[in-house]
Amino acid sequence: MHLATYLGLLEDSEKQLTDAFEHVAEKHRDEPDIEQICQKFSAWSRNHHGQILGFVEKYLEEQEDEPDKLKRDLFARNRSGALALLRDLHDLWLLTQQVQLCWTVIRQAALGLRDEELKACATECAARTKRQTDWLLGRVKQAAPQTLLVAE
């Protein structure tokens, strides 16, 4: 059974997302909406991460180490300014996609296992992840023309 492995991937992804939102909130604190909403989203992901831990415990098996490739590619450059904001939002969006897909995979397993608790958890967390994605997409769409066409 590879469920634990995948839960591990999810756990790691939510952890990365938690840190990434925190990082972006801190880095772009001059953008008041970014700072506050990213802090909120970081708290959401931290909460998701906490929920996963219980299931990791429950399905604990030998875990393969998932390399955090994604983390290395994202947020690596020391960017600043309007373009940096757009790129950081872009990367956050990608990370939420990673998390979302993990939840989809885990939920499928929960259905197969008839694990009602895990199913409920996956449903709730996937819904909140979508709200993160939706917000990021809206903000990216707003920022894109100004950033690419006008900003210095």
Next chain:
Amino acid sequence: MPETRDSITDIWGPRTGFEGQEQWPARIDEHTTEAPDHWVQSACVLCSNGCGVDIGVKDGRIVGVRGRAVDSVNHGRLGPKGLHGWVANNSPDRLTKPLIRRNGQLEEATWEEAMSLIVQKSKDLIAKHTSSSIGFYTSGQLFLEEYYALAIVGKAGLGTPHMDGNTRLCTATAAAALKASFGSDGQPGSYADLDSTEAILHVGHNIASQQTVLWMRILDRLAGPNPPKLVVIDPRRTYTAEKATVHLAPRVGTNIPVMNGLLHLIIEAGHLNHAYIEAHTLGFEELKKTVAKWTPDRVERLTGVPADKLRAAADILGTCKTLVSTVLQGVYQSMQATASAVQVNNLHLLRGLLGHDGSGIYQMNGQPTAQNTRECGADGDLPGFRNWGNETHIQELADLWNVHPDQIPHWAPPTHAMQIWRYCETGSIKMLWISGTNPLVSMPDLARARKILAKEDLFVIVQDAFLTETTKYADVVLPAAIWGEKTGCFTNVGRTVHISHRAVNPPGEARSDFDIFVDYSRRMDFRDQHGAPLLTSTWQTTEDAFNAWRECTRGRPCDYTGMSYAKLSEGSGIQWPCNEEFPDGKKHLYEDGVFATATEYCETYGEDLETGAPRSKEEYQAINPNGRAFLHGVDYEPPHEEPDEQYPLWLTTGRVVFHFHTRTKTGRSKALQDAAPDSFVQLATEDAARYGISEGDMVEVTSRRGRVLEPARVGGIEPGLVFIPFHYGYWDKADRPRAANELTLTEWDPVSKQPHFKYAAVKLRKVHA
């Protein structure tokens, strides 16, 4: 000369108790300094109430005002601002010539020079940086025709998404809450609902000071037979709260727990209209679940509102057969603004209390023409309450203006004011055109706002009647004609449209905002897609613009097609929708419980009330509200800044009855200025004792953003909270920092984007003179 009552010592005048629809007795309030030669029809522009008023004119000068007895809004009455504010028109310090900054100084110039400079600057910027380098920050105090001209200039002429009004600071949440619940902006009820209602709820709305004439109507109900019960939610003991049957005084930033607590008690007691909920709403189970956590004890612990008081309020609100609710800045400028405001809509929906005599909701406006800023699309909305996410709506605008739909920016919601200022700060907006507003007193975090306007690479145009704190930072100042000096229409918070005729000529070379925007359009040579001058360039008069506006509203909720200048001049106020079906306007919206939520009709596909993420059309279609209203449940989030050891007190800001906004007009009226000459800090007796402060002592109030010095006013407020009015700046008194917004926060509601003026953490220190 006639002054029918002293509105300074007796703000609301004598009582004329009454009960029953449209039974409010008339009382003509008048204040003239000389006998007028003639009277000119208008309406008052010193709050959102829209009182019908006649302007008295003698020898080409305004000499006074009197209320219009026939007007459904005020039945002849006027408040202190209305009776005394007009004298500002005659001020000797009106701007009469354009000014251009040369060698660091503002110098008089001709209109030709000023407009040529603006046009040259615009063209250069567009060539180098696209029209997205140009932004507009307008007002809630121009006329409908002016906003519509501005909207076309910005959206079809330039094609910039950056246009908003100071309405963002005052009524953005009203619009957002109405849209979130009912699918479109537009107040469901009429003022006449107050005449027969059984109960009234004011949430964060000091109506006694803000809309004095509407408060007279309520005072007269309270003095008549079968007075309504009054529930007031406000952390301060305001004039309004003093008259309450039940006054709930929650801690700052806790509107959601109080409202959720009230809804919980009402649901638990079964005071629900189940048939209405079933037929006309979506989301009841979610709402029920969300509010269920908010038991009276839990509400008391968090908000300080005693559980028995919450129960008493819930009992009134749960059992009344008719209810009028009003909401204003205590909600709109607080944490979770939109989420809290929609809870009042929820209350009415749960009980089926709207769409009939005696029941209504006022998501209030602050300014006289804020409704038009929203309707006409001179703010973050599109003209005619159109939906930026709906391609058909964009096509309709493109057809009206004969431009390609892609010329109209709609890739995202129009840029809200706080983001416009941010773009100025980061340098990607390089020209900001400010009309009819004074942001260097009214914006939050003034030190930051000043720094932005002072930027070398930002070209600032200010269009105003007076030199202000803001004109100091302008590159060009355009002298504007104001109320009484131009003809146009505007709409009050109750959907009532008035015409205001030109009574006198503007001083010197001052021009109406309408003429300025049309002139800009002509000089920029904006063209439609067939090469003809863009609509505004063909407008000769404001009546041409009004007639074009009517077409823009056809089939929309704010339908003006049945109105004309002639019809508006014959009567005294007409409510939209006014069309073939309702030639005399309509008292109530949603009488049949069918709301403006159909996919092709709604003004918005909605937003996540916690995050502000916009919902897509596809998701909206999947919900398929199709005329049903939304019940939104939202849980509590604490404010982002709370008192701590370093800054141990809450600051809240607000109004005094004698002034309007940044006092550019009311500060020039001797009667009003003498009645409220200076700013102050109000603090509780307990806090005064703790800091050794007595009445009148000078107090330094400091936040993380800045500091002010204010004389102390002791009492009438909860311990731990201090209050400073936001009206006072520096144009007439610059000897000490005193503007409340030196202290406030740069942050905003995720949905309405309205800044949070109602809370900040501060510390106090008595200053020895």
